[in-house]
Amino acid sequence: MMDFEYLVVLLALLFCVIMAMIRVIRGPTAPDRIVGLDTINTIVISGMVIFGAAFNEVIYIDVAIVYALLSFITTLFIAKYLEGGDF
């Protein structure tokens, strides 16, 4: 079972994700939505690290490392697409 303090931390991170999700939905331009997505990615990585500490499982933190690298590639690709021109 999860400890109480980790539950509080994860609920606060969920609150941050909801605020960033509002920006993704409302954002007037496309770069606004990308900024929201990038923020959600970083918050999810710290949430996975907290999960690994709460359940005492190292596999969550390995998933966090792979998620960080893949989200970095996704962000770079979308930015390159917005910039225009040829790849």
Add this chain to the structure above:
Amino acid sequence: MLEILIYILLGIGIFFNVLAGVGLLRFPDVYTRLHAGTKCTTFGSIFICGSVIILGLKMWYQGSTDGSVLAIHTVGALVAILLTNPTGAHAIARAAHKSGVEPVGAVVDSLRKKSTKKAVKKKTEVKE
């Protein structure tokens, strides 16, 4: 004693992550939102990963081998965050400026001339 340090680090990390969310909602512009949403989450993630590293070192000191693995892998996750997050923010800002989003209330924009020249050049090349 070490538990109190872990809780303090967790509290600082959560505080900065909530600040990132509030700044993302309240700021008027892409660039200021990027400032809030990237820097604050990087700083908060440093503190959250630091608390987990201290927890792993404490478990290792108490004699469990799981603790050292937890600490070392969390250092790997922290290095991944620290390398990728500022690079992605720079790429987003460059793409936003090149795709024509203006900063709100900016008096001087010395990058604008270069990018408009390039855009005009590209358009004329396409016409020819």
